[in-house]
Amino acid sequence: MSRKNRSSRSGCGINIFNVLTIFVLGIALLLALGIILVVTVPGLIPDSVRLMVSGPTATPQPIPTVIQLAELPTEVPTLPGGVILPTWTPIIESLDSSGPVLQPTNTRRPTAIPTETSILPTRTPTPTHTNTPTSTPTEGPTPTPSNTPSPFLFTKDERSPQYLQNYANNAGCNWLGIAGEVLNVAGNPVAPNQYVVHVWDSGIDARVNVGGAPAYGPSGWEQFVYDQPIVRSYNIQLESVNGTPVSQVYRVNTAASCQQNLLFFTFVQNR
Secondary structure (H helix, E strand, O other): OOHHHHHHHHHHHHHHHHHHHHHHHHHHHHHHHHHHHHHHOOOOOOHHHHHHHHOOOOOOOOOOOHHHHOOOOOOOOEEOOOEEOOEEEEEEEEEEOOEEEEEEEEEOOOOOOOOOOOOOOOOOOOOOOOOOOOOOOOOOOOOOOOOOOOOOOEEEOOOOOEEEOOOOOOOOOOOEEEEEEEEOOOOOEOOOOOEEEEEEEOOEEEEEEOOOOHHHOOOOEEEEEEOOOOOOEEEEEEEEOOOOEOOOOEEEEOOOOHHHOEEEEEEEEOO
16 A cells, blocks of 8 residues: 555544544533533522432521521510519620620610609598487476575575476376475475465466475475476476565476476575
8 A cells, every 4th residue: 555545544534533522522511511500590490300410409598697696675574663674685796607606684774764653542531420319308407506695585406307207186197287395494394375486488377375285295386287298398486475586487398208297396495
């Protein structure tokens, strides 16, 4: 074989080898570009196909922020009366590769001053019930002791008037009267017909002789005023037989009781 033929065959073989090399390199570049696109561009191909080509890859996690690590309270707790409790506030000390390091501190918040003052209701005393006194018959004036001698010859004794049950007649409870006796300075009955007793008011104006009612004693006297016990007021006064007053005027009241239908009154000579 000639040298020219051998040279032609060698040049042809070299050309074919170059073409194959270029083809293989092109295929490799295309595959590399496809793999890069699958990995870096999400959604370009389905996840199942991408996993088959590139295998599972770790999804990068976002670095936690300070706000995510420590959520500050939005409301400050308070007690009744406006007092604010101290809250816990985290302080970021440092950041490293493992995340922020938090150190709690007690921060006292300013105490709220109440603007309103509570006014407690005052206790009002409950009024007590007071019984209203009922009217009762007056049993005659109460003697008032006095060291001044009476200007009259006679005064009443300290027991008068006395309220007794009628015993001097048979009328019983169908009778109401004023009676008594007159005593001298020694405490003995005066002589009959020396004095008269004047009784008046409430429809009565009469004079009765002392000694005219011996049922009450030698100097007894009596004046009938009504036919049943009833409360009435009368004036009585001792006089001489010629009408001269020898005692002051005494105001007496009768009683509405069958056990007290006799008002007994005694005059006593004081000098």
